[in-house]
Amino acid sequence: MKQTGDLNLVKKINKTIVLHHIRTDSPISRAKIAEITGLTKATVSSLVNELIESSLAQEIGAGESSGGRKPMMLLFNGTAGYAIGVDLGVHDMLAVLTDLTGKVIREKRIQHYNESVEQVTNLLKETIRALIETAPQSVYGVIGIGLGVPGIVDEEGNLLFAPNLGWENVSLQSELEAEFGLPVVIDNEANAGAVGEKQFGAGKDTANLIYVSIGMGIGAGIIIKNELYRGATGFSGEIGHISIQHDGPKCRCGSLGCWELYASEHALLEQAGRELGHEVDLESLLTKAESGDAGVIQLFERLGYYLGVGVVNIINGYNPEFIILGGRLAGGEKWLMKPLLELLKKRSLPHPRKQLKVEFSELGDRSTVLGAASFAVTKFFASTTVSVDRS
Amino acid sequence: MKQTGDLNLVKKINKTIVLHHIRTDSPISRAKIAEITGLTKATVSSLVNELIESSLAQEIGAGESSGGRKPMMLLFNGTAGYAIGVDLGVHDMLAVLTDLTGKVIREKRIQHYNESVEQVTNLLKETIRALIETAPQSVYGVIGIGLGVPGIVDEEGNLLFAPNLGWENVSLQSELEAEFGLPVVIDNEANAGAVGEKQFGAGKDTANLIYVSIGMGIGAGIIIKNELYRGATGFSGEIGHISIQHDGPKCRCGSLGCWELYASEHALLEQAGRELGHEVDLESLLTKAESGDAGVIQLFERLGYYLGVGVVNIINGYNPEFIILGGRLAGGEKWLMKPLLELLKKRSLPHPRKQLKVEFSELGDRSTVLGAASFAVTKFFASTTVSVDRS
DNA sequence: GAAAGTTTGTAAATTCATTAAACAAACTTA
DNA sequence: TAAGTTTGTTTAATGAATTTACAAACTTTC
Incomplete structure (x- = not known):
């Protein structure tokens, strides 16, 4: 209720809309933008010309005609x-x-x-x-x-x-x-x-997604209706500290049985260290699993199970369409995915689950x-x- | 990116803003609305007159002068x-x-x-x-x-x-x-x-709150930036099915160890029935606790503990400013609140917790x-x- | 290949909500 | 009583979008 409306606002809205289409649907003509947006051709023309003036858009020549004058195709100028x-x-x-x-x-x-x-x-x-x-x-x-x-x-x-x-x-x-x-x-x-996954990764076509970052701890970024949700006071997504065992081991956050005590990279390494009797790093674990080490593969599968437990909680709590798992653990996808999906199938509520996808990041460590x-x-x-x- | 801007939109925005102030800050004068909103007096005047025309606002006579012409005070017409x-x-x-x-x-x-x-x-x-x-x-x-x-x-x-x-x-x-x-x-x-708590209850002045409804099951309504958050596909808040014990008892939803198996009214009654050897209802348990029955009081305290476990999860996951607990269990506030608050103090992350309030509903079963x-x-x-x- | 029909993009006139400036009315203060 | 303030309306100006018209550049059809 802060922002009042005036002509300036109208222009900003429409200019943003026009630019948005030039950014995402390019190459595109003025006429096409007018058709998509419902703005008149005159309005679009005027706004496009201003965008060209400010170097954000450019004309790249005529496109294919569909039975009349050829359209002048527009491109977003990414190198401005x-x-x-x-x-x-x-x-x-x-x-x-x-x-x-x-x-x-x-x-x-x-x-x-x-x-x-x-x-x-x-x-x-x-x-x-x-x-x-x-x-x-x-x-x-x-x-x-x-x-x-x-x-x-x-x-x-x-x-x-x-x-x-x-x-x-x-x-x-x-x-x-x-x-x-x-x-x-x-x-x-x-x-x-x-945001990286939403813009450039697997989440491009999804309005509601959750990116779970699995590293030393576990965090999550939540996108709702194409916008990042930051929680009330600006810091949310401390999802790693949702307890999956109310009387579990103590976490440094003060709570007991936090998810990241079971499903983070750190948890994996610690568990592996205990079972193997010496310190290990993720790379060597991945190598061992690759070479068929049953004990290590079991470690990954167990991690997959715990990942699933938390993901079910996310699904029931946030109800996203798409969950993207990121972080270096993605390298263990081969062994993690099966127990995770099995758990989801068994445990999540039928209604929210319907249209849900769960995948590992394709951007790797660049999201x-x-x-x-x-x-x-x-x-x-x-x-x-x-x-x-x-x- | 659907809605384009035009004069009609501008008017709707401003009219909504003006009506909003008449609804919430009344009695208020045209001049005051202009001052608060940044709109000119002419604009406000014109919009207010249209609102009066459509019976949504009304003039109720002159107010106190502060050194000039007396303002004409406006009221929202709730009985339109x-x-x-x-x-x-x-x-x-x-x-x-x-x-x-x-x-x-x-x-x-x-x-x-x-x-x-x-x-x-x-x-x-x-x-x-x-x-x-x-x-x-x-x-x-x-x-x-x-x-x-x-x-x-x-x-x-x-x-x-x-x-x-x-x-x-x-x-x-x-x-x-x-x-x-x-x-x-x-x-x-x-x-x-x-929404009820936000509009009429304890949440009136809070932009971000969560209402936890504790009944046979547990559900939650989430308000972010003064708006109800419905999740991706429109059905969220199935927070009762967040697991607090990944290997706990089976829930009818398919998952294990769901929160509502521990902290709902249903859970309380079941537990009480087991311990007392016969079926009981909530009213009789409240009466017994009121008369000092140590066993029953302990049941409530245990429930308070489990409520706390889930509330900590909500805090870490959603980071609200205010949590309002509703449902008939509110009657047990006296015994529930202490263990709940103790748990919060011990277990929730320091940063999100800072400005957090937890209270039972004051609207009772009317929220x-x-x-x-x-x-x-x-x-x-x-x-x-x-x-x-x-x- | 000419005529007819389409499509694109611009131009001119119109609309309309806001702003800015001026002002009358109503009131307080000195 | 005179001067200053505050409220709310009136009038003119602004500017962005729309509507209508149109020229240019095509394709299609006969």
Whole structure:
């Protein structure tokens, strides 16, 4: 109920709609946009010309005629600007430079040993600066920076709590904005991953999906009606701390029997270590399973079971159409999927389950970084063409 | 991305905003509305006059001057029309006639023995008809019917599945619309309850709340940013079937260890029956606890513990500001609340917990019926002044 | 190959809700 | 009583969309 309506709003709405179609349905003609949207040809023409003026759209020549004058086809100009996306991990960071369509232009992977907040943020700044410097010449230049982090972020972009990094109350957004003079968006890595999958991955055609990020812990990004749902106060999706055993072992969050104690990468490694009598890493477990080690395969299958237990809870609680499982554990898909699907079949309610798909990510470890870059692009368009949020 | 912008949209937006302020901040003057909204006095004046024309607002005389001409105070005209709300329970129904502000004009409580779908719907129709006939004369008459039902409802108002009623695939909405020629809205009783609490109960000032309805089963209505969240396909909130013990007893939903097996009214009665050696009802248990029966009190405390387990899951998964516990179990608040709060304190994550409140409903068994009536009112306004939904 | 019909995109005139500016009425304060 | 304030209306201007008309560029048909 904040935003009132005026002519400016109308124009922004329509311009956003027109741009949206040029971005997603291209190549497309003015006439076709008019037909799809219900706007008149005159209106579309005027808005398209403004978009061309501002370099966001371009004409690429005549298309096929269907019995009359040939249409002039329009394309979104993805190279009018560039965005930075970063996936800040516990021991590494993945950073990309993308164009406005999300196409990766350059990519950097850096290891770090998580020495101190200052050292890591310095490394982060260096990485970002290096990418900015490689950006091609363009109308708008680098338009912003998006960041996915393994922790809880508030609406002002402060990283409130990142247990696995050991960080607390870091004003990352304002620090980066001051450093680069660019708009910065920061969000939880699972949220960024969900957006990445929605925009570029298996979730492209789904309005409601949940991305479950399985790493040291378990997090989830929830997309409802094509929009990221952030919960009440901006930090939601701590789904790893839903208890699946009310009197189970104690979790560092204070609760007992949390899902991530059973179904995370960390849980797998710990269990494997106990059974094998020595420390192991995920890669060696995958190799062993591949070579037919029955004990290790059983470990994966057990993990698949526990993954399923939590996924059933998600289904019953959130009722999504599509669940995408991401994180490095995706490598064990072969052994995880069967027990997981069996459990779902047995345990989830019939009605919500009907149209549900469960898959492992096809973007691999890039969902988060792509989602992060897409945050920056979205913010850029919001500031120029803007669809105003109403409630 | 469906709705395009035009002058009509602008007017609808602004008219809705103006009406909103007249509904919530009344008595209020035109000048004050202009000041709050940022609209010009001319615009507000014009819109207010149209609202008066259509009987939704009225002038009630001059207010206090603050150093100039006295303002003409405006009031929402709650008696321009009336709405019907019904809470269809398993063995009873509660139906009300309210005015457009939600004030209850008349109320009917009917027992039924759930004989057959036809018999119960006939009783439902009779009850509604009786209430419609008692509606006072008004400009718009009875503007619609809202219904809360103990089951899963799709977007077309079909009751897909109501285990405790034993109903399946009943086209209630179309049947009632045909019968009365009025708009009908049907939703899950927990969703209706959540809206009721949000509009008229303890949740009035909270944008994000969850209403947990504890009855034979457990359901939840989720309100995010002042709007009901219905999940992907329209039926969410089956939160009673989130498992709190992955290898627990089998639930009729197919899963194991569902929350409602531990924390529902049904669970309490069953447990009590086992321990006491004979069947009991909730009233007698409350009486016994009141008179100091240690065994029964312990039963309630144990239930409080299990309620807490599920509430922690809700907190970690949805991150609401306010959790309202409703249903007949509210009578045991005295013994339930302490173990519940203790558990929350121990087990929920520090960040989400910060600004959280947990309370029992103050509307008692009326949250659902009031929410249902409010559905009808909302639909009425959506069809006349309409704030257009965009995505 | 000419005539007829289609499709695309632009141009001109019209519509209409908002804004801005001016103002009259009603009231308080000095 | 005069000066200043506040309220709410009136009038003119703004600007984005629509409607209608039309020219240009095609395809189809005879």
